[in-house]
Amino acid sequence: MHINDAVFLEDLCPKFRLRQWRKSIHRFTGKSCIYCGKPSESIDHVLPRSQGGLSTTENCVPACLSCNGDKSDENALFWYRRQKFYDPRRAMAIRAWLEGDLRLAIRLLQWANPNFEVNKKNYEKDESKYKAA
Numbered sequence: 001m002h003i004n005d006a007v008f009l010e011d012l013c014p015k016f017r018l019r020q021w022r023k024s025i026h027r028f029t030g031k032s033c034i035y036c037g038k039p040s041e042s043i044d045h046v047l048p049r050s051q052g053g054l055s056t057t058e059n060c061v062p063a064c065l066s067c068n069g070d071k072s073d074e075n076a077l078f079w080y081r082r083q084k085f086y087d088p089r090r091a092m093a094i095r096a097w098l099e100g101d102l103r104l105a106i107r108l109l110q111w112a113n114p115n116f117e118v119n120k121k122n123y124e125k126d127e128s129k130y131k132a133a
């Protein structure tokens with residue numbers, strides 16, 4: 001996707017849809033942080049907004065407050081590589097997520113964490129909504 005073609009969700013959607021969108025992001029990972037697997041409490045911009053990162057599903061991942069705060073304005077993939085909880089499967093999942101392949105991202109996260117549970121029904125519902133949007 002070319003950067004100029006990206007849709008700015010904040011510009012298009014009223015607050016209600018923004019909230020729904022945030023919820024659906026958390027649901028993709030079963031409300032767990034994409035970096036460390038702890039409960040996700042926030043949405044993290046993989047490429048920080050200060051570096052031109054967009055508020056699109058591809059650039060926004062569920063993250064716990066600790067990871068989100070620690071990462072701050074750094075590029076997520078560079079930051080993640082230095083963490084003690086670094087897991088190459090999660091790194092691959094983050095890459096897949098960035099490319100918009102949420103299905104692959106979720107499969108990789110499941111592989112990284114066998115206890116990881118996804119409400120498949122919700123996921124498929126959200127995915128069709130995401131494609132239609």
Ligand SMILES: [Zn+2]
Binds near residue numbers: 064
């Ligand atoms: Zn975390």
